[in-house]
Amino acid sequence: MRSFLGKRAIASGVSLLGLIVLVFFLSRLTGDPTNLYLPLDASTEAREQFREMHGFNDPLIVQFGRYVADLAQLNFGQSLRQARPAMEVVIEAFGWTLCLAAVTMTIVTVSAIVIGSLAAFRVGGIFDRMATFFSLVGASAPDFWLAIVAIVIFAVNLHWLPTSGTGSVAHWILPVSVLFIRPFGLILQVVRGSMINVLSSAYVKTARAKGVRSRSIIFVHGLRNAMLPVITVIGDQAASILNGAVVVETVFGFPGIGKLMIDSILLRDFTVVLAVIMVSALAIFIMNLLIDLAYAMLDPRIRY
Template structure:
């Protein structure tokens, strides 16, 4: 187990290094941030001074060497835009996105498992048809459109909920609801498909021959077996939100990592871009590790 985790950590570390190198040089290709930060009428001297101060005059390789040296001291550089340590900026935003992902995926998982399992129990029944119909619509609906429509209806017309920002629990309802829909549709379909297979399996037949009650057959005998493929998709969808629900966060002005990423790229805030990438890469690594551990927890045949 320990060796499995360290092997995985090593492999992820190598790809993280590659990613940092790649992003460092590619982002520099977009140009010099100086012009974006100084006023239009700033003098050449001022511009030179700005460049000098942030080291943009040095050759790229020197800049890179300095960055790596700082990294070794766990210094991720300064945010140009906010003039404070880039990692502080990123961790603050990550906190928001983290809770957004946790709340959304908890709701999605619970709803998709219960509804998907019941749909699978009577395939082709009325409940199954309704669930499948709505889940397919959900899986297909574009989230930027949903977000805007939701704002128009619930915030602008009905005045039930705030349009954007954070502050109260009410602010969470629209972003979570919009983010909920697509993974819910997808995961419901996976649960349903997996459960249909499991419920026609030989061991479910045994359970029926034992006289086990139907809810126990579905949620005890069936569910644990059906969860294996579902977990993969849940992890994948959670990672997608952690990686930045860019569109939804932007539309709702939600101060998460997706919005931070977009803003930093537009303003060539390189240190922040790199810090975002490292944090989300780490989050995804931990996410995948958790999925693997969940597999082993659910299925005794899997051991690392």
């Protein structure tokens, strides 16, 4: 297990380094941040002083070398926009995104597993058809369209919910609901398909012949053996929520890491953009590692 963890850590480190190099040089192509942080009538001397202060006058390769040297000392730079450590800004925003993702994935996982398992127990029944229909619709609907439609209906027309912010539970309903729909549809389909295969196996038929209750067959005998592919999809969808919350957070004005990334790109706050990439990549690495550990817990053969 230690060897496996070491290999995963090395592979993730190499991927992260490549991502940092790519984002560093691509972000510099967006333009000179001096035009955004200084008045239009600023003098040439003031502009040169600003560039010199932040190292923008140096060649890109020199800027990159300086950034890597700072990273080696766990110095992630200062935010141009907020004039404080970039990692501090990112961690503050990441907390909001993590809460949003945790709430959404908890509701999604429980709902999809229960509904998908019940749908698989009576294949072709009314409940199965309804669950399949709504899951396919949900998996196909784009997040940005759902977010806009939700605001128009529930905030603008009905005045039931606020359009943005995080002040109360009502502010969380629309972002969570929009993020819920796509992963719910995908996970439900995987749970249903996996459970159909498991429930048609010989040991389940034997349990039914012995008179074991349906609830025990579904949630005790069947679900555990059907969970391996489900865990993969749950992990992928959790990672997609961390990355895909950019659109939802921007539309709803949610102060998470997605909105922070968009704002930082538009304002050319390069250090914050790079810090966002590093935190997101690290979160995905940890999530994939937890998925692998869950595999080993569910199926002891994987440990060997």
